[in-house]
Amino acid sequence: MNAPVPSLPTPPVTETVPEPLNPFFRITIFAGGLFVVTILAMIASALGPTSSSIKTAFDENAGWLLAAEVIAILASAFFAMAGDQDNTPEQASDSTDENEPVHPEAD
DSSP: OOOOOOOOOOOOOOOOOOOOOOHHHHHHHHHHHHHHHHHHHHHHHHHOSSOOHHHHHHHHHHHHHHHHHHHHHHHHHHHHHHHHHTTSOOOOOSOSTTTSOOOOOOO
């Protein structure tokens, strides 16, 4: 009968410190939230019963507001992805020796 294979020692658990969030991601999140609030305000304005000076001003400027928000979302998302690309680790070359899992050899 084969002798049991001793288990491999497990490496010590080290706490990984998360990298700080790119500030452009925060701008993208904020602009996306503002976009959703603007859409909901447009729906409320369309379904609202009466017209007021605030509703009229919002209805006249809603198109420009949405366009500015979309541009802010796209620009900040582009800069966030471009800045995040610098932080990605280099991928290993084509050698498979480092990428193959290590299995104990059976007798």
